Amino acid sequence: MNSFLEKAKALDKIDPLIGFKEKFVNNPSLIYLDGNSLGKLPLKTIETTSNIVKNQWGNRLIRSWNEHWIDLSNEIAKKIALIVGAQPDEIFVGDTTSLNLYKLLFAALTLQKDKTEIITDDLNFPTDLYIIQGLIKQQFKNHSLKVLKSNNEVFIDSATISEAIKKNTSLITLSLVSYKSSFLYNMKTINNLAHKNDSLVVWDLSHAAGATTIKLNETNADMAVGCTYKYLNGGPGSPAFLYVRKDLQNKLTNPIWSWFAHQKPFDFDPNFIESSGIQKFAISTPSILSLGAISPGLDIILEAGIENIQAKSSKQSVFLMDLIQKYLIPLNFKVASPLDQTKRGSHISITHEESYRINRAMITPKNINEKIIIPDFRPPNLIRIGITPLYTSYQDLYEAIIRISEIVTSKEYENFSTEKLTVT
Template identity: 60%
Template sequence: MINELYQKAFELDQKDELAPFREEFVNEPHTIYLDGNSLGKLPKKTIEQTNNLVANQWGKGLIRSWNDHWIDLPQKTAAKIAEIVGAQPDEIFVGDSTSLNLYKLAFAALHLNQQKKKIISDNLNFPTDLYILQGLIHQQFKDHSLSIIESQNGITVSEKQFEETIDNHTALVVLSHVVFKSAFMYDMAQINALAHQKDALVIWDLSHSVGAVPINLNESEADMAVGCTYKYLNGGPGAPAFLYVRRDLQKQLQSPVWAWFSHQAPFDFSLDYQPKDSIQRFAVGTPSVLSLAAIEAGLDITIETGIDRLRAKSQQQTEFLIELIQQLLVPIGFSIASPLDVNQRGSHISIRHPEGYRISQAMIKPNDGSKIIIPDFRPPDNIRLGIAPLYNTFTELVDSVERIWKIVTEEQFKSYSNERTVVT
């Protein structure tokens, strides 16, 4: 059976029209990387571009490079992200972290909708997003409440649950477009429509979907969104995040942080704050030039490839991976913790096993000379296998599942500690 699976993978790799893009990235030999949903690989052009920025723009140009190269860098980057997420360039701000951007937008939405006191999210959302909402309630909006919709299976949430929960008291709905554990993907347009029927606003966290699935913020009538650039967009560790605000909402929303770069004329150094009338009213401090510059190559590759082609390969690969899991891993105690419907999931597959942590450690740190396979682990027992269509091959998927099968059937995981590393 395994030989037949390898033959199928080989044939799929031979037909893969995105295969040449793999060479755009730094690829470590003897390593299979299935964690692009946490941190994308390094584009080779990023090395060239950042070296030029450091050696020439900073080293030689010094502060003159602000006018020559840097002051418009956030807007140029925003325009490229806008193309990927189906928005207008003047609806995207690039800077700060995802959490800070969510805080800014959630504050602005609750301040605008002060007469309504209900916030809605779900228990599949990324915990930090819930922390942000809890903090806002504790610190500024003490008469508000947070309603958490509970998934019935730990994988998905039904539209009916939102129909029953969103009401005339709802000010804000905050959800991950693709949830971080199971990869369940919401129908953005449907949720937006449900919220708008009750005059509620919606903020989407795009961190696990941007660069992996088509996102049409304008077409779906999205209000606001946040997202990171270091996962499928390959912007590098800690790369600046972005936020989206629909154009007609921008002047209605007030950022909680009044700061230098959101001022109408920052270099007039006026002592009185006057916010910009644009998306830049959500800026805070000096742009992180080194990190911003490192995003460009990954965005360019994504745009050149085209999100529809990326999605098509992603769906083909996740379907193939599920086939492998069902044939080889389910019979030895694994279960699939992602939607089986290809249209309801993003680009990673979660599998569960009571020994998930030690199995993942055996994959990452083999003691028998096997290939290094890098997934990630999410408690209590989830191994996430993240597929980045730009650089993952079908053969790598067979290699990875066969390796997991051996780790379990040969009980190799028993030689690894259950003591958790800081980053899993």
């Protein structure tokens, strides 16, 4: 038997988290390695959402606002706070990641109005860059954006950040884990560098929350945003969250004055009175059907323990890298993630000139008896292999790498067009 396969089976046998896979909808003919883009469906979510639709909406109707819905966002915020190392009254759940980022960036730039430089990097998610560009063009026309260059789009060292921060730096906004390379910043180091120059930091936790240990309070983080549909398993397009450190909350103002940000929304006062605390960052009526689907995934993470999840992620990341070095590097693949596992999030990116068609062949195998394997593709030539420790086994990783090597060796990818699908 292959030594890597033997090792995979042995590691799965002693894996303390192996049983959590059964808490999700599973298809034995499919290996899912895209939880860093959309998490699997927890079985409990089916029951929870069915109750919301059939009973709370179907039978109780508007009475459910007082019975269940009005406090739902706060209940979910408490769970997310435990996962990201914050206090419950520092987390707001609702709206989208982009909208939450807009709110926080606008508020931070307004607070730091005498400083006019914004710093980000070329590893950041494109939408984050779009929002900054829009703010500069529309509201903060005297501001400038400095985009720091990474090392081959894989990583940036802290010295580069340190040299970039000046007295005129208003804020720094970065993704804790890069969506492409999986580079993991040292949050505490960056926060300290910024605070020495009285600059603020806004973190995007979207590719980290639920798979990486995050300590917002311990690292003295200012602000953060994140989505709930990746490692938190909240479902497609599920509401996002934002974090604001408690001592900053009353210094910041939500630029969008609206109903649920009002101090007493159900007084229907025609004049806006800003709510205090984290609730000021709310906007409109919560999306209950989507909001209610988040809790079961969070409960699974809390039961497993985020430290245990990250420990397994790190071990699987090392195992996956060994597999890549053994089977894929000889086939002209390259690793597009940091080689040091302490500087990686929970996915590894590899490149090949035929990455897109290889990805298609993994998802749609020529042999109908072959397992479907779902990673994802990111331009120009990246295959991202996501590790979600709650349901990814070591054998899953082994079989995926062997399958990739077979696709390349047999040139099975040639059965597919180079024309890109709408969603990759």
